[in-house]
Amino acid sequence: MLTEVHIVPLAFQTLASFLPSLPLDSLLSTQGIMVALLIAYAGAMWMFLTSAPKVYTVMVTDLELARQFYEGLLDLPVADVPLHYYYNYEQTLGAVGVDPLYASTANLTRSGSTYNNSDGLWYQLRKNTQLHVISGASMGAKNRQRHVCFDHDCLEQLLLRVQSYGVKYKIRRDNPLNFLVKDLDGRVIEMAEISN
Structure with a gap:
C-alpha cells in the first residue's frame, strides 16, 4: 500500500529554510507562486538593466x-x-x-x-x-x-x-x-x- 508522498522542489525547500515562519503550503499556493514569479521577474529586469x-x-x-x-x-x-x-x-x-x-x-x-x-x-x-x-x-x-x-x-x-x-x-x-x-x-x- 502506498502512503502519502511529499515531493517538494529543492528551490522551495531552500526558500522555506530562509522563511521558517511561513508554512510550505502557503509558498506553494497560487498567491505564493505569483509572488515568487514577480520576484524572479524583478531579478531578471534588474540583471537586464544593470548589464545594459x-x-x-x-x-x-x-x-x-x-x-x-x-x-x-x-x-x-x-x-x-x-x-x-x-x-x-x-x-x-x-x-x-x-x-x-x-x-x-x-x-x-x-x-x-x-x-x-x-x-x-x-x-x-x-x-x-x-x-x-x-x-x-x-x-x-x-x-x-x-x-x-x-x-x-x-x-x-x-x-x-x-x-x-x-x-x-x-x-x-x-x-x-x-x-x-x-x-x-x-x-x-x-x-x-x-x-x-
Missing part, C-alpha cells in the same frame, strides 16, 4: 562628417543599438528640451540624407560604454562643425582618444570642457560640453 551599456549622446552639425571623423580619424568601431534603446525612451528625452542657443531646428533634418535622425550613429567607446551620435547641433563660430555633449566624462574619453591617435587638437577651456580638433580634410571641429 552606458550610453553617451553627442549632437553634431552634420552626421556624414561625424561618421568620417569617428570612424576614419578616431577609428571607433560601429556598435549595435543597445536593446533598451529599442523601447524608444530616449525620444522622450530628446532634443525637445534643448536650448535653441545650442541646437537649431533647421539642422534637425537634412534633405537627401539617408540617415534616420532618431537612430543616428552608434560607436563602441569602451567595453561597456557606447557613443550615440545624433544630429541637432548648430554651426559654431566661423562655421565650425560642432559636437556638443552634456556629459563631461564623454568628452574626456573622446579627448583621450584624440590624444592617443595623435590628432591635432587645442584645449580652449577645461570646465566646461571645450576643445578644437582638425579632421582629415583640415576642417576644425569644436567639441563642447554644455553645462546644465
Whole structure:
C-alpha cells in the first residue's frame, strides 16, 4: 500500500529554510507562486538593466562628417543599438528640451540624407560604454562643425582618444570642457560640453 508522498522542489525547500515562519503550503499556493514569479521577474529586469551599456549622446552639425571623423580619424568601431534603446525612451528625452542657443531646428533634418535622425550613429567607446551620435547641433563660430555633449566624462574619453591617435587638437577651456580638433580634410571641429 502506498502512503502519502511529499515531493517538494529543492528551490522551495531552500526558500522555506530562509522563511521558517511561513508554512510550505502557503509558498506553494497560487498567491505564493505569483509572488515568487514577480520576484524572479524583478531579478531578471534588474540583471537586464544593470548589464545594459552606458550610453553617451553627442549632437553634431552634420552626421556624414561625424561618421568620417569617428570612424576614419578616431577609428571607433560601429556598435549595435543597445536593446533598451529599442523601447524608444530616449525620444522622450530628446532634443525637445534643448536650448535653441545650442541646437537649431533647421539642422534637425537634412534633405537627401539617408540617415534616420532618431537612430543616428552608434560607436563602441569602451567595453561597456557606447557613443550615440545624433544630429541637432548648430554651426559654431566661423562655421565650425560642432559636437556638443552634456556629459563631461564623454568628452574626456573622446579627448583621450584624440590624444592617443595623435590628432591635432587645442584645449580652449577645461570646465566646461571645450576643445578644437582638425579632421582629415583640415576642417576644425569644436567639441563642447554644455553645462546644465
